[in-house]
Amino acid sequence: MTVLKLEGLTKTFEGKKGNVNALSDINIEIEEGEIFGIIGMSGAGKSTLVRCINLLEKPTSGSVVFDGKELTTLKKKELAAERTKISMIFQQFNLLMQRTALKNVCFPLELQGVPKKEAEKKARELLALVGLSDRESSYPVQLSGGQKQRVAIARALATDPKVLLCDEATSALDPKTTRSILELLKDINKKLGLTIIIITHEMSVVQKICGRVAVIDGGHIAEVGITSEIFSRPKSEAARRLVYPDGQMEDKFEGGDLLRLVFDGPSAQEPIVANMVLEFGEAVNIIFANMQDIDGIPTGQMVIRLPKNEDRARDMIRYLQNKKIKIEEVRE
Amino acid sequence: MAEMIMDGILETLYMTIVSTILAYVFGLPLGVLLVVSGKNGIKPMPTINVIISFIVNVFRSIPFLILLVAIIPFTRFIVGTMLGSTAAIVPLTVAAAPFVARLVETSLSEVDSGVVEAAESMGAGTWQIIRKVLLPEAKPSLINNATVATITILGYSAMAGFTGGGGLGDIATRYGLYKFDTGTMWLVVVIIVVIVQIMQEIGIRIAKVTDNRMR
Ligand SMILES: Nc1ncnc2c1ncn2[C@@H]1O[C@H](COP(=O)(O)OP(=O)(O)O)[C@@H](O)[C@H]1O
Numbered sequence A: 001m002t003v004l005k006l007e008g009l010t011k012t013f014e015g016k017k018g019n020v021n022a023l024s025d026i027n028i029e030i031e032e033g034e035i036f037g038i039i040g041m042s043g044a045g046k047s048t049l050v051r052c053i054n055l056l057e058k059p060t061s062g063s064v065v066f067d068g069k070e071l072t073t074l075k076k077k078e079l080a081a082e083r084t085k086i087s088m089i090f091q092q093f094n095l096l097m098q099r100t101a102l103k104n105v106c107f108p109l110e111l112q113g114v115p116k117k118e119a120e121k122k123a124r125e126l127l128a129l130v131g132l133s134d135r136e137s138s139y140p141v142q143l144s145g146g147q148k149q150r151v152a153i154a155r156a157l158a159t160d161p162k163v164l165l166c167d168e169a170t171s172a173l174d175p176k177t178t179r180s181i182l183e184l185l186k187d188i189n190k191k192l193g194l195t196i197i198i199i200t201h202e203m204s205v206v207q208k209i210c211g212r213v214a215v216i217d218g219g220h221i222a223e224v225g226i227t228s229e230i231f232s233r234p235k236s237e238a239a240r241r242l243v244y245p246d247g248q249m250e251d252k253f254e255g256g257d258l259l260r261l262v263f264d265g266p267s268a269q270e271p272i273v274a275n276m277v278l279e280f281g282e283a284v285n286i287i288f289a290n291m292q293d294i295d296g297i298p299t300g301q302m303v304i305r306l307p308k309n310e311d312r313a314r315d316m317i318r319y320l321q322n323k324k325i326k327i328e329e330v331r332e
Numbered sequence B: 001m002a003e004m005i006m007d008g009i010l011e012t013l014y015m016t017i018v019s020t021i022l023a024y025v026f027g028l029p030l031g032v033l034l035v036v037s038g039k040n041g042i043k044p045m046p047t048i049n050v051i052i053s054f055i056v057n058v059f060r061s062i063p064f065l066i067l068l069v070a071i072i073p074f075t076r077f078i079v080g081t082m083l084g085s086t087a088a089i090v091p092l093t094v095a096a097a098p099f100v101a102r103l104v105e106t107s108l109s110e111v112d113s114g115v116v117e118a119a120e121s122m123g124a125g126t127w128q129i130i131r132k133v134l135l136p137e138a139k140p141s142l143i144n145n146a147t148v149a150t151i152t153i154l155g156y157s158a159m160a161g162f163t164g165g166g167g168l169g170d171i172a173t174r175y176g177l178y179k180f181d182t183g184t185m186w187l188v189v190v191i192i193v194v195i196v197q198i199m200q201e202i203g204i205r206i207a208k209v210t211d212n213r214m215r
């Protein structure tokens, strides 16, 4: 079932120095219970898009249909009610600095007029869910970045939302903490069936957690699809730039053509490149490698430079084809 | 003599404290309105914002002594007389409220806009954001600025002696300026300095212990 549908969404900021078309003709459908990624470079329009979803920003045109309701035409009161079902977490956590962890989680319930006792009971359960039971009376300054984001997640879950929007929620965190927060989100997605939308500029975040992803570039959706497919065969220029971040394709070695190997499924478990090198007795240069675990399947890609000798190169390609590896020549 | 100075201290404290409270009664809502109705506020209302801002600026530009004299009819209308400490509270409040409004505006604008946005994303209304986000999050800064306001009003209250307002300022002026009794004058000045010091210290302490960012 579709929980969120964006249709022909555009957003233009009017400024003194002219207008900025931050979003143009965005069409996305997000299914209930999925973890959907929105990836793009800085300035691509990700934050604007996510802010248009809960109407913190009013779209210039187009529609936002959430749970069967058109949000752009709702009155203020009705919109406030819908917003409690679309929670949001942020890069800077945005906790109330003068409130304890527990009181931060109580905050959205207080807004709804839930009695204090009841709110605190729920808040405690949620702090337990995010693994922070022992820190309920800590103030945000006393918590690490990862802990603050956990409190923010607990707070976001307090109103039993249908959708959780995460705008660069891990971008201020170190890799280890990022991983643990992503694990937590995955966990919550499984446990509660919550739809999660992950906004990020980092491919690795999308790879770790998102089933589907939309690539946004210059306010346009460049492509939408299953993460592993976009990752293995990026069609758009924007997606390609994200899959191969700057500089990682540079190659100082002499040699033949570049070949991209895409591993998904069982083949990744066998050390194919190593075996190939042994079999041919000739080295290949690994220019770029990135292996990830996507939904339990070892997935990844590697770019290698084939030997100059064309016959040898052709034999190697045939070897890899026999091993059922997806290969693709890379244009330089 | 000692009795006169004691009375002076009490009168000064009375004028200062009551005027400060009244200045906040009017200034706090004005300050909140300035922030809320501002361009980046939670409920932008450009016309209201410009009007309030203009009125506040006008009152803040009038030198206190002139204001004191200019509003004598108004003071008489409210209190029934223009003499005494109670009468002085009227001009003190009129002069301080716009100042307080600006102080409150400054404190509230320091609140992280991300936190306000988070509250909005949870469906918080304007009033809820003011009460549950802006004011509590700005509390330490509000308290610090309240100290500034109190001390400024104390300073103004000295001038209220001019129209028979009483208090320490009145004594210092009478003895120093008219009777050339500089000894008494300096004694009174020292007392004022001590009161200011104590107020400042109390203000800083309260701001500190109530600030949960300082743990
Ligand atoms: N309030 C605003 N006023 C004017 N321009 C804005 C505003 N917010 C964002 N923009 C512009 O819209 C574009 C997209 O910004 P944003 O959505 O923040 O990108 P991202 O989150 O992908 O980095 C940028 O060019 C930015 O300068």
Ligand SMILES: [Mg+2]
Binding pocket: A046, A047, A048, A168
């Ligand atoms: Mg952004």
